[in-house]
Amino acid sequence: MQARPWGIKINIMSENYALANSTLSPETMVYGNLISKLRPPQDLILIAPMQVPESVFDCETANRQGYFNYPPVGLLYIASVAKQVNPDINVKIIDLNLELLHRAQKDNFQYNFWEKYISDVIESCNSPYIGISCMFDVNKEVFIQISKFLRKKFPDAPIIGGGVQATYDYEELLQEGDFDFIFRKESEAPFEIFLENVCKGDLTKKPDGLCFIHSDQVYKLGEPIEDSPVEVDIRESYSLIPIEKYYRYGGLAVFSRFNGKDKPFATVLSNRGCRAYCTFCTVRDFNGKGIRARTVESVIDEIKFLWSKGIRQIDWLDDDFLWNRGRTLHLLKRMTEETPDMEWISNNGLIAAAIDEEIMEWMVRSGLKALKVGIESGNNAMLKKIKKPTSKRKLLMASALFKNFPKVFYSGNFIIGFPNETFGEMMDSFNFAKQLGWDWASFYICQPLVGTEMYSMFRDLGVKQIEGEDATKALNPGRLAQRGEFGLSFEKQKDGILRGRDIYKLPMDIIPSGEQLNEIWFTFNFDINFSGNPHLNAKTELDKTMRWFESILAGYPYDASMVAALAWGARLMNKPEASNVYQNNVVNILSKSNYWRQRSEEFPEILQMAGL
Numbered sequence: 001m002q003a004r005p006w007g008i009k010i011n012i013m014s015e016n017y018a019l020a021n022s023t024l025s026p027e028t029m030v031y032g033n034l035i036s037k038l039r040p041p042q043d044l045i046l047i048a049p050m051q052v053p054e055s056v057f058d059c060e061t062a063n064r065q066g067y068f069n070y071p072p073v074g075l076l077y078i079a080s081v082a083k084q085v086n087p088d089i090n091v092k093i094i095d096l097n098l099e100l101l102h103r104a105q106k107d108n109f110q111y112n113f114w115e116k117y118i119s120d121v122i123e124s125c126n127s128p129y130i131g132i133s134c135m136f137d138v139n140k141e142v143f144i145q146i147s148k149f150l151r152k153k154f155p156d157a158p159i160i161g162g163g164v165q166a167t168y169d170y171e172e173l174l175q176e177g178d179f180d181f182i183f184r185k186e187s188e189a190p191f192e193i194f195l196e197n198v199c200k201g202d203l204t205k206k207p208d209g210l211c212f213i214h215s216d217q218v219y220k221l222g223e224p225i226e227d228s229p230v231e232v233d234i235r236e237s238y239s240l241i242p243i244e245k246y247y248r249y250g251g252l253a254v255f256s257r258f259n260g261k262d263k264p265f266a267t268v269l270s271n272r273g274c275r276a277y278c279t280f281c282t283v284r285d286f287n288g289k290g291i292r293a294r295t296v297e298s299v300i301d302e303i304k305f306l307w308s309k310g311i312r313q314i315d316w317l318d319d320d321f322l323w324n325r326g327r328t329l330h331l332l333k334r335m336t337e338e339t340p341d342m343e344w345i346s347n348n349g350l351i352a353a354a355i356d357e358e359i360m361e362w363m364v365r366s367g368l369k370a371l372k373v374g375i376e377s378g379n380n381a382m383l384k385k386i387k388k389p390t391s392k393r394k395l396l397m398a399s400a401l402f403k404n405f406p407k408v409f410y411s412g413n414f415i416i417g418f419p420n421e422t423f424g425e426m427m428d429s430f431n432f433a434k435q436l437g438w439d440w441a442s443f444y445i446c447q448p449l450v451g452t453e454m455y456s457m458f459r460d461l462g463v464k465q466i467e468g469e470d471a472t473k474a475l476n477p478g479r480l481a482q483r484g485e486f487g488l489s490f491e492k493q494k495d496g497i498l499r500g501r502d503i504y505k506l507p508m509d510i511i512p513s514g515e516q517l518n519e520i521w522f523t524f525n526f527d528i529n530f531s532g533n534p535h536l537n538a539k540t541e542l543d544k545t546m547r548w549f550e551s552i553l554a555g556y557p558y559d560a561s562m563v564a565a566l567a568w569g570a571r572l573m574n575k576p577e578a579s580n581v582y583q584n585n586v587v588n589i590l591s592k593s594n595y596w597r598q599r600s601e602e603f604p605e606i607l608q609m610a611g612l
Contacts, residue, residue, distance in 0.1 A: 067251075
């Protein structure tokens with residue numbers, strides 16, 4: 001652990017401070033002395049890391065705008081708080097993910113561009129503080145790589161971390177990642193206090209939930225508060241990022257590309273928290289119990305501001321957008337009145353039980369183009385076990401409403417591999433997905449996230465999914481299928497693992513292994529969404545279906561099943577030239593990929609869809 005030049009040892013505490021605060025806890029006293037030795041920041045550098053590590057980054061996917069390119073809204077909130085404390089502080093936001101996706105579309109691209117890029121920015125600063133956002137485990141490797149580089153390059157600058165993943169890995173990041181401070185959970189309120197401490201010498205309050213390291217020991221200042229304010233006006237902070245350019249280099253998951261890759265997009269957060277107690281989700285642990293909502297007026301003001309910046313579609317970041325029926329209707333009606341041409345999507349799953357006929361009508365009138373519903377399981381007993389606030393009956397009622405609005409794209413999220421889930425219970429989900437017949441059914445393998453009730457259940461069972469690397473790879477199997485990363489590579493598959501449609505021979509009472517789950521996942525997805533696609537088979541809604549497959553293909557350019565489905569759809573739409581192009585692409589993929597050749601043997605429909 002490299003010593004911080006501005007740090008102090010406990011045995012050289014300020015004598016006056018120690019005498020005046022003799023009743024304080026040891027960690028508070030260490031924090032107070034530490035803060036007293038810091039220079040106030042003149043510059044605050046906020047960094048959003050690259051979302052894809054170099055080891056798996058693919059320029060072809062980047063050129064197709066297939067990677068996620070979410071604006072760093074969390075950093076806009078932190079920037080706004082910093083300006084409230086000290087209007088003279090110079091705040092800069094470095095979105096390395098945006099820069100990565102932009103530069104990857106140019107010649108002579110090098111992934112390590114970021115080292116010189118951030119160095120040039122910080123070297124021009126005076127007394128800089130550096131904040132880095134770490135949201136998800138899949139890019140923790142990048143997060144730590146950046147922090148270690150900055151510690152070596154700028155040893156005098158305090159390095160601060162925050163975000164979902166930082167919240168749960170704070171000890172590792174402080175001890176091994178060269179961070180000085182980690183803010184756990186929501187950070188606006190404690191960060192404001194931290195800046196008051198540093199900039200004004202006001203130590204009457206301490207930032208609850210802040211963790212820091214001193215003399216190789218990790219300290220924790222209490223627990224984060226659960227009712228931090230949500231009314232932070234971030235409109236001025238948008239000047240720190242080129243929000244009107246994000247759509248050019250990536251998407252908001254798949255929905256933004258489906259809704260038109262030439263439409264500038266942004267995200268909006270209207271409330272925080274969720275009413276549900278789902279055992280697999282970190283929202284209640286991270287955001288606290290209950291829901292804290294912004295005023296409808298402030299949300300409308302932000303949407304109108306984004307429209308003035310050229311934004312034409314938004315994605316709600318809310319984890320429970322429909323939680324209050326009256327507020328929801330008021331918001332949707334105001335959007336219809338004030339921004340009638342703004343379109344919106346919801347990548348975060350909506351709670352189906354909250355959707356009634358009036359809500360659905362106003363969602364569509366206010367610009368809804370695509371939505372996801374968190375279904376998770378087609379087994380009612382499992383829904384209760386995972387504390388999902390819905391039932392199959394309520395989902396079927398919502399499904400009946402959806403049929404009245406066929407131009408909207410509907411996707412249901414399903415999870416397989418819950419603790420002790422049998423294959424028979426997974427088949428209930430498969431059969432329920434077929435019964436719903438929505439535009440898409442996304443099956444995922446359960447990922448036990450730290451901070452959830454389910455993580456503890458998996459840990460007690462000694463299940464492999466909590467071991468990090470395996471869980472990380474299963475988050476998005478298939479993106480690099482040409483490298484054998486679509487589930488198990490065939491060379492490594494173990495004896496006894498059923499593949500292809502042989503998975504349906506599994507005993508209903510068996511609890512599948514992690515390796516077997518990968519095969520179940522592939523077969524369920526293929527049979528529901530490709531060979532069993534309701535629109536391609538019925539020759540309905542072909543335009544919507546083709547736009548969907550095209551938007552997915554941007555993120556999965558090496559997936560033969562998706563290209564084959566496009567060839568099939570083009571034939572159905574009497575577009576022989578387009579069908580031939582897709583057919584040739586399937587041939588090219590099969591010529592280069594042993595994985596897809598073997599998949600096409602297991603699922604001959606791949607060749608049939610391609611017209612081969």
